[in-house]
Amino acid sequence: MQKHWWKVLSVLLITYSIIAGFLGEVPARDILNESIRNLYFHVSMWFAMITMMAISLVYSIKYLAGFKRPFDNRANLFAEMGLIFSFLGIVTGTVWAKFTWGAFWTNDPKLNGTAITILIYLAYFILRGSMDDRDKKARIAAVYNIFAFVLMIVFIGILPRLTDSLHPGNGGNPGFSNYDLDSKMRMVFYPAVFGWILFGVWVADIRYRINFSKERIETWKNDILNHLH
């Protein structure tokens, strides 16, 4: 149980964000109305995604430092978890956009930036899938992952801020920090983000253990086959 306290914390934080997210007080704003509560759920997905990609990047760098396979596996699975969060973010974003901006998809620089980011990370998995040599695959994937992370920061962190965007905090639009995200909303938003990050780490950890077992079976199978020949 002591080993699992952070999993419990994750569930508690998300549960709190669901309860306080619906029942808590929010500022009344035109157009947004009650949908301002989406901040707790939609924006959390993006924060969790960026964190997953950052953890993946750290493991990729660790892999390149000593070429130890477990680091490569972790990098791969955290990128996968990040991709899942990004899908959830983009789908929930289209729903929110439809009812506040009037269309499922707008040519907002942040939307196009995230779409490009998703494609960049999809290419990471295609790259992995296209190589059979386990170590070669790991090395090229690790280098590509660094490149992908930098591009993600450019596309969703820098470029939308330089042009006009419908998103708060971009192109002269005031950020949530200015007035929308009042202290009451912060008390729900940050726990939600932290809860979802821990949740992502949990799922990636389970995936890692399954992957670990799969690779071990694979090695044994090859050993037995080599023995027979």
Next chain:
Amino acid sequence: MEKRYFKSLALVFSVFASFFASAQEAATRPEMADAMRADGKIYVVVAVLLIIFTGIVVYLISIDRKANRLQNELNELKK
């Protein structure tokens, strides 16, 4: 006499003005789901979401345990 007349007229006018102002304020205030909260029905939505989330977490815990068991079995085989 004339002074009192003006006074009462001003009073009537100010009452009207304040009434009109509050009516307009109500019309321009962004619409929120106040009725939903007043009826107490929002709790139903929260309850449903919590049940769904609990279900997902219980399932995730069972997957977590299965992955652990698999890893432990393989570790024992190695010995």
